[in-house]
Amino acid sequence: MARIATVLANMFEDVEYTEPANAFREAGHEVIVIGSETGATLEGKQKEAQVTTNASIGEVSPEDFDALFIPGGFSPDILRGDDKFVTFTKHFAAEGKPVLAICHGPQLLISAEVLQGRNITGYKSIHVDLKNAGATVKDEEVVVCGGNLVTSRQPDDIPAFIRESLKVLEK
Numbered sequence: 001m002a003r004i005a006t007v008l009a010n011m012f013e014d015v016e017y018t019e020p021a022n023a024f025r026e027a028g029h030e031v032i033v034i035g036s037e038t039g040a041t042l043e044g045k046q047k048e049a050q051v052t053t054n055a056s057i058g059e060v061s062p063e064d065f066d067a068l069f070i071p072g073g074f075s076p077d078i079l080r081g082d083d084k085f086v087t088f089t090k091h092f093a094a095e096g097k098p099v100l101a102i103c104h105g106p107q108l109l110i111s112a113e114v115l116q117g118r119n120i121t122g123y124k125s126i127h128v129d130l131k132n133a134g135a136t137v138k139d140e141e142v143v144v145c146g147g148n149l150v151t152s153r154q155p156d157d158i159p160a161f162i163r164e165s166l167k168v169l170e171k
Contacts, residue, residue, distance in 0.1 A: 001028040002169045005065040007085055008033050013073030014044030015155050016102045023162045034060055045073045057084040062091035072103025080111035090114055100165045102152045119145040121153050
């Protein structure tokens with residue numbers, strides 16, 4: 001089963017973390033939450049979820065993980081301000097490992113400069129940013145590109161996001 005690096009900061013979109021993470025665990029995958037510091041308690045934007053980080057970005061290596069999960073909310077915008085998270089993200093794309101990003105999650109992919117020529121979706125307000133990063137933007141509930149990049153637009157798309165992410169993780 002896959003070992004999934006989940007990058008997270010405060011103000012993540014609660015259900016965009018909790019629902020996929022629970023589904024990944026139920027399918028037998030290991031979900032490791034990586035933040036700026038180990039043991040930090042992060043709170044979701046809606047204040048419905050609190051998550052304790054398993055490790056800090058300075059303690060982990062992308063080589064130790066099979067996939068990357070980037071929930072939305074304000075978290076991806078916070079994370080992309082830290083070069084360690086950007087470099088970590090870039091590794092997964094460069095190695096062709098699964099990258100699962102929902103809503104504002106692709107903002108981290110924009111900063112990692114890994115979207116040129118990729119098909120993608122995301123929250124409506126970042127569509128222009130995705131296009132400017134060289135991606136072809138689709139307004140669909142889920143887009144799978146290259147067999148390893150799974151993206152969705154918003155919380156309503158979570159069932160499709162989980163379905164396609166699990167398919168990619170099973171490969």
